[in-house]
Amino acid sequence: xxxxxxxxxxxxxxDVPDGTALLWVLRERLNLTGTKYGCGASQCGACMVxxxxxxxxxxxxxxxxxxxxxxxxxxxxxxxxxxxLQRAWVAERVPQCGYCQSGQIMSAAALLAxxxxxxxxxxxxHMNGNICRCGTYQRILRAIERAAREG
Amino acid sequence: MTVRKHVEGHLAxxxxxxxxxAAGFTFAIAFPGCAGTKKAALEAPSGGALAPxxxxxxxxxxxxxxxxxxxxxIQSPATEMGQGSLTALPLIxxxxxxxxxxxxxxxxxxxxDELYGNPGFGGMMxxxxxxxxxxxxxxxxxxxxxxRRVLMENAARRWDVPLSELTTEPGVVVHAKxxxxxxxxxxxxxxxxxxxxxxxxxxxxxxxxxxxxIGHDVMRVDLPSKVNGSAQYSIDVHVPGMLYGALVRTxxxxxxxxxxxxxxxxxxxxxxxxxxxxxxxxxxxxxxxxAFAARDALQIEWDRKAVGWGFxxxxxxxxxxxxxxxxRTEGKPWDKTGDVKAAMAGAATVIEGEYxxxxxxxxxxxxxxxxxxxxxxxxxxxxxxxxxxxxxxVGAVAQALGISRDKVRxxxxxxxxxxxxxxxxxxxxxxxxILLSKEAKRPVKLMxxxxxxxxxxxxxxxxxxxxxxxxxxxxxxxxxxxxxxxDWVTPFMDPVRYKGAMKGNDFIAIAGTEIxxxxxxxxxxxxxxxxxxxxxxxxxxxGVVANKFATEAFLDDIAEKRGIDPVELRLTLLKxxxxxxxxxxxxxxxxxxxxxxPDRSLGFAFADYADTMLAGVAxxxxxxxxxxxxxxxxxxxxDPGIAVQPDNxxxxxxxxxxxxxxxxxxxxxxxxxxxxxxxxxxxxxxxRMSDVPEMHVKLMATPNPPTGVGQMATPLVAPAxxxxxxxxxxxxxxxxxxxxxxxxxxxxx
Numbered sequence: 001x002x003x004x005x006x007x008x009x010x011x012x013x014x015d016v017p018d019g020t021a022l023l024w025v026l027r028e029r030l031n032l033t034g035t036k037y038g039c040g041a042s043q044c045g046a047c048m049v050x051x052x053x054x055x056x057x058x059x060x061x062x063x064x065x066x067x068x069x070x071x072x073x074x075x076x077x078x079x080x081x082x083x084x085l086q087r088a089w090v091a092e093r094v095p096q097c098g099y100c101q102s103g104q105i106m107s108a109a110a111l112l113a114x115x116x117x118x119x120x121x122x123x124x125x126h127m128n129g130n131i132c133r134c135g136t137y138q139r140i141l142r143a144i145e146r147a148a149r150e151g
Numbered sequence: 152m153t154v155r156k157h158v159e160g161h162l163a164x165x166x167x168x169x170x171x172x173a174a175g176f177t178f179a180i181a182f183p184g185c186a187g188t189k190k191a192a193l194e195a196p197s198g199g200a201l202a203p204x205x206x207x208x209x210x211x212x213x214x215x216x217x218x219x220x221x222x223x224x225i226q227s228p229a230t231e232m233g234q235g236s237l238t239a240l241p242l243i244x245x246x247x248x249x250x251x252x253x254x255x256x257x258x259x260x261x262x263x264d265e266l267y268g269n270p271g272f273g274g275m276m277x278x279x280x281x282x283x284x285x286x287x288x289x290x291x292x293x294x295x296x297x298x299r300r301v302l303m304e305n306a307a308r309r310w311d312v313p314l315s316e317l318t319t320e321p322g323v324v325v326h327a328k329x330x331x332x333x334x335x336x337x338x339x340x341x342x343x344x345x346x347x348x349x350x351x352x353x354x355x356x357x358x359x360x361x362x363x364x365i366g367h368d369v370m371r372v373d374l375p376s377k378v379n380g381s382a383q384y385s386i387d388v389h390v391p392g393m394l395y396g397a398l399v400r401t402x403x404x405x406x407x408x409x410x411x412x413x414x415x416x417x418x419x420x421x422x423x424x425x426x427x428x429x430x431x432x433x434x435x436x437x438x439x440x441x442a443f444a445a446r447d448a449l450q451i452e453w454d455r456k457a458v459g460w461g462f463x464x465x466x467x468x469x470x471x472x473x474x475x476x477x478x479r480t481e482g483k484p485w486d487k488t489g490d491v492k493a494a495m496a497g498a499a500t501v502i503e504g505e506y507x508x509x510x511x512x513x514x515x516x517x518x519x520x521x522x523x524x525x526x527x528x529x530x531x532x533x534x535x536x537x538x539x540x541x542x543x544x545v546g547a548v549a550q551a552l553g554i555s556r557d558k559v560r561x562x563x564x565x566x567x568x569x570x571x572x573x574x575x576x577x578x579x580x581x582x583x584x585i586l587l588s589k590e591a592k593r594p595v596k597l598m599x600x601x602x603x604x605x606x607x608x609x610x611x612x613x614x615x616x617x618x619x620x621x622x623x624x625x626x627x628x629x630x631x632x633x634x635x636x637x638d639w640v641t642p643f644m645d646p647v648r649y650k651g652a653m654k655g656n657d658f659i660a661i662a663g664t665e666i667x668x669x670x671x672x673x674x675x676x677x678x679x680x681x682x683x684x685x686x687x688x689x690x691x692x693x694g695v696v697a698n699k700f701a702t703e704a705f706l707d708d709i710a711e712k713r714g715i716d717p718v719e720l721r722l723t724l725l726k727x728x729x730x731x732x733x734x735x736x737x738x739x740x741x742x743x744x745x746x747x748x749p750d751r752s753l754g755f756a757f758a759d760y761a762d763t764m765l766a767g768v769a770x771x772x773x774x775x776x777x778x779x780x781x782x783x784x785x786x787x788x789x790d791p792g793i794a795v796q797p798d799n800x801x802x803x804x805x806x807x808x809x810x811x812x813x814x815x816x817x818x819x820x821x822x823x824x825x826x827x828x829x830x831x832x833x834x835x836x837x838x839r840m841s842d843v844p845e846m847h848v849k850l851m852a853t854p855n856p857p858t859g860v861g862q863m864a865t866p867l868v869a870p871a872x873x874x875x876x877x878x879x880x881x882x883x884x885x886x887x888x889x890x891x892x893x894x895x896x897x898x899x900x
Contacts (some may be wrong), residue, residue: 031389033380033386033665038517040601040831048406081375090375096803102617105378128841130840133570
């Protein structure tokens with residue numbers, strides 16, 4: 001049965017079995033590959049998207065649960081890749097392999113949306129669900145602080 | 152990403168125009184006979200960027216094509232896993248070409264070893280060992296200078312002036328006397344390219360003081376695509392008509408499926424076929440979710456003939472330690488200097504120490520995957536893969552299909568982490584996709600789950616180290632013996648190089664036992680290889696991580712027994728290595744090493760790694776109740792010679808520190824009955840933001856040839872932390888990772 005929801009501001013409809021993870025629908029049906037598969041178990045955060053603005057692990061989000069909701073992926077975070085966090089990520093030269101960074105940015109964006117000026121401890125607590133195996137954490141931290149500062 | 156976009160990624164010149172590239176260490180390049188057609192104007196660039204191809208821009212060498220609008224296309228021979236080679240290597244060439252970096256477009260070099268092979272790996276295209284910049288540095292400078300010379304010669308002919316009166320500014324040939332200028336693009340429109348490249352002697356290259364690009368940070372070309380989701384990894388590739396593949400591989404190397412019950416798997420909607428493979432069972436499905444569900448529904452019984460069945464890592468470690476201690480058995484020698492036996496026998500004091508390191512997992516963020524399209528007749532194929540070696544990937548595919556290498560078209564994709572995992576000779580995950588696509592007669596995207604990535608993992612070997620040092624009456628170390636017992640690595644991961652270039656040495660395991668910068672006259676490092684049947688791999692820092700831990704921790708033991716300062720001991724041992732002494736002095740100063748901290752303690756370690764010099768200090772505290780170690784700060788001073796991209800050296804050093812934190816504190820693979828016990832990030836714990844210390848990297852670039860930077864700090868972390876914990880608690884940690892249980896046990900000992 002068709003499942004309708006809003007994706008990056010536009011209505012979409014997909015027909016996939018209930019229980020299918022939103023992650024794979026985004027990547028393999030809707031061709032939005034910026035959201036990554038890392039663990040399939042809500043452990044690494046590479047698949048982070050926003051559901052109605054809240055950070056969500058798309059690998060553990062059954063497709064039927066997003067019916068009628070608004071999904072934002074890295075591709076829809078800003079129209080032209082100039083969200084303050086994206087600019088800060090470039091300025092601090094955060095990414096190395098880059099694979100986790102969509103998820104990192106989506107997590108950070110959800111934090112700043114509710115807490116525009118987080119303390120360092122709040123950043124660490126919020127970002128602890130996202131793994132970066134290249135170990136870019138120090139730069140992620142700096143980039144979030146920069147984005148909070150520069151807006 | 153579509154196929155078409157990739158197919159366009161071709162070079163503007165043909166194979167017969169190639170002669171010799173970097174692999175030959177020769178300066179002669181064959182150029183095509185004459186310059187070609189005009190290239191359509193590109194978008195105005197703001198800096199170096201990636202291009203799918205050089206299009207029809209005239210090829211001035213196998214490495215460089217210049218379009219008439221001045222766009223310079225440079226081939227990059229290394230693959231990109233986050234380490235920055237995709238930017239750094241073309242930048243080295245651009246330096247001597249005197250290219251305008253804003254007009255440089257980087258093209259991935261095709262898999263042609265003769266042209267683009269890494270001289271450090273016998274001419275194979277292989278991105279590993281932190282040696283891309285090190286090995287390509289001089290050849291790329293020469294190639295850049297040759298193309299610059301060709302451009303200048305053309306300008307000299309056009310203006311009828313002597314070559315000696317010409318100079319260049321970025322992207323422009325200048326005749327100062329007459330004030331005339333010709334842009335590289337203008338010259339490309341009429342350039343005559345000589346059949347034989349002009350000779351450029353190394354002494355004609357720029358002096359470091361003349362560098363405009365080397366030593367000056369530019370934006371990494373792949374970086375902007377990594378903040379908006381557009382960066383393309385093989386897992387992102389979509390080929391029209393493709394199926395999804397998943398599989399269950401044998402849990403133990405060389406195991407075979409004996410009985411398979413696939414009824415439940417076949418019943419899953421969307422499953423197309425179940426495929427018996429020599430080493431497992433594959434599934435083909437119309438969707439990834441059907442493929443993964445079918446994979447999970449397979450019931451397989453394995454034969455139990457392989458060596459690895461029954462292996463238990465905890466019991467194995469005790470056997471390895473016993474083997475290391477048993478002096479009746481000599482190991483395979485590595486670092487052999489002087490006469491250790493005699494010196495040890497004549498020593499006034501002999502000190503012994505034992506150290507252990509567990510198996511560790513790469514945990515690259517992108518689970519291994521590959522997209523393959525084998526032609527219906529099986530005589531050609533196309534692959535999209537993130538690999539550390541284009542040569543190995545193409546070779547493994549050619550072998551799997553029984554076709555020649557030129558029938559394999561490789562699209563080398565960005566890697567979601569490598570850390571050594573993607574550079575095995577057999578490239579088994581690529582072969583998975585090939586076999587499935589061949590069976591399906593359709594393109595297949597083959598994906599391992601994270602659980603597969605662990606179950607099929609190839610690990611940093613488990614190791615036991617027994618060290619002995621003989622001291623003379625004055626306390627000087629006159630004899631050193633490092634006996635390493637561990638699983639074999641190189642014979643498993645690359646039997647070709649093991650028998651060939653490595654001359655039968657298990658370099659990946661034994662590297663780092665040598666202590667060539669330390670002034671010890673009689674030395675012997677030896678390997679007691681263990682036939683466990685376990686799958687092993689080079690993992691970031693290779694043997695250097697375990698071996699430097701043993702070496703540096705042992706030096707701390709020696710210093711303590713002698714009642715001398717451990718830092719002074721290193722400075723004395725490094726009396727012939729001023730660059731080593733300099734990084735130690737720098738890190739002492741940066742960390743204010745002699746300043747006491749309430750509730751925290753400091754530890755120190757030194758490493759020379761592939762000619763890069765580093766020293767590190769860790770500031771830690773230990774929770775005496777739980778045994779949990781917290782690393783608050785890490786300082787590292789690093790001298791990699793010339794720093795091609797300084798900020799990237801710092802980034803790589805931070806990265807390799809964090810990797811070291813994981814190996815030091817938490818990362819541990821255990822094996823029972825030959826099978827991996829861990830399955831995902833909930834039971835294999837890698838560093839998260841809360842685990843990461845504040846890192847302070849002091850880059851001490853020197854005008855020496857550039858050496859590696861990609862993994863150099865990883866080996867510093869365990870010995871520096873062990874030293875700090877000793878200072879804090881008197882506990883001596885001898886077994887990585889330093890889990891809370893091990894810390895508590897050591898505190899009681």
